[in-house]
Amino acid sequence: MFTRFRHRRFDRAKTVVDSSTQLVQWMIDGHRGDVAEVIQRVAHMVKVPA
Numbered sequence: 001m002f003t004r005f006r007h008r009r010f011d012r013a014k015t016v017v018d019s020s021t022q023l024v025q026w027m028i029d030g031h032r033g034d035v036a037e038v039i040q041r042v043a044h045m046v047k048v049p050a
Contacts (some may be wrong), residue, residue: 008050018029 019042028031 012045012050015045 019038022033023035023038025031026035
């Protein structure tokens with residue numbers, strides 16, 4: 001059961017974590033990345049059923 005859950009959710013959760021980490025790193029570095037694009041991409045991905 002967990003294996004099926006993990007296969008459905010792992011990539012999705014990893015994308016959320018990686019994107020959040022990227023945003024924080026940009027803040028730390030003072031980099032002006034495209035924050036809105038990252039947020040929009042993740043929001044679009046998570047609203048699609050897994």
